[in-house]
Amino acid sequence: MEYHEFRQQYEQQHPASVPRMETEMNEYPAWVRYAVLLTFVCAALVSGVHTVPTVWKSIEVGTIITEGIRNIISLASLVAVELAILLSAYLMAKGVKLAYFVTFIASAVAIMANLYSVVTAFSADNAESGALIVAIVLGIGAPLIALFTGKMFVDIHRADRIQDARSRKAFRDASIKWDKEVGSAFKKYQKEHDGEISRNFMKSGEGQGVHETSRNPVKPRVKLHEVAKTIYENGDAGLSASEMMERYNISLGSTTKVREILSSQGNNGNGHLKDGAQ
Secondary structure (H helix, E strand, O other): OOHHHHHHHHHHHOHHHOOOOOOOOOOOOHHHHHHHHHHHHHHHHHHHHHHHHHHHHOOOOOOOOOHHHHHHHHHHHHHHHHHHHHHHHHHHOOOOHHHHHHHHHHHHHHHHHHHHHHHHHHHHHOOOHHHHHHHHHHHHHHHHHHHHHHHHHHHHHHHHHHHHHHHHHHHHHHHHHHHHHHHHHHHHHHHHHHHHHHHHHHHHOOOOOOEEOOOOOOOOOEEHHHHHHHHHHOOOOOOOHHHHHHHHOOOHHHHHHHHHHHHHHHHOOOOOOOOOOO
16 A cells, blocks of 8 residues: 555554544633723723813914814824723733833823812712812723733633643644654554565565456567566655556556455465466
8 A cells, every 4th residue: 555545544443542633621701801992991981081181272273283183182092092091911921021011001091180170070970089089090000901801811711821821732742743753653563564575575586477458469468477576676665657567567446456465465364376367
């Protein structure tokens, strides 16, 4: 058998040993990632609605900075501050110092803007000390919730990626080990098969004359047993049918009979050719 035929048969005989891609169970349920992301978005919006007005108030309208530009820049502060917290969390996982610095600055800006906006809103409606405490808690809590949920989302996403990479590596290592096992088995099969054919040729000698009956009266009859022996001695048993026809000047049907002779020599324990081979 050729290698691909041997491999197919070997895998059919050892189905439980064939490597298969298996995905490990996730550390977190799938819905947790989306729940954390939704929480971050909501907390970022709560923090942003206080950050945007604060930035809006800090921009003076003039000849260059129009009212429209003022509104657009104020809304852009939501992306600049809130998303900076999420994006810097990705770099924090790798221990980049700049990520911690950006996270600190973005969180500080969000907290201060929220405190200013919330305290101003509560002071206008109610001057009680309790309202001031609520304003402080809300002003600090919303940015921190956005910070922590963003970090949680990054950690969950990173854990899933590491798990997928670990599964692919395990499958690749198992496939390499399986290839080596099949290769070793095929080499062993070749040695055993070649040894049997060699012994049987020596026992049978000339053997029974198997001929190819030529349809062309000019072409002489060919002893297929001798051709098979020559092919084996030359190590050409693995040639394709067209290559064997061209090299040994035999027909397509004769290549099939030659392979049968080689196979019978390898499997027939008494070393004699099968009767009836023409």
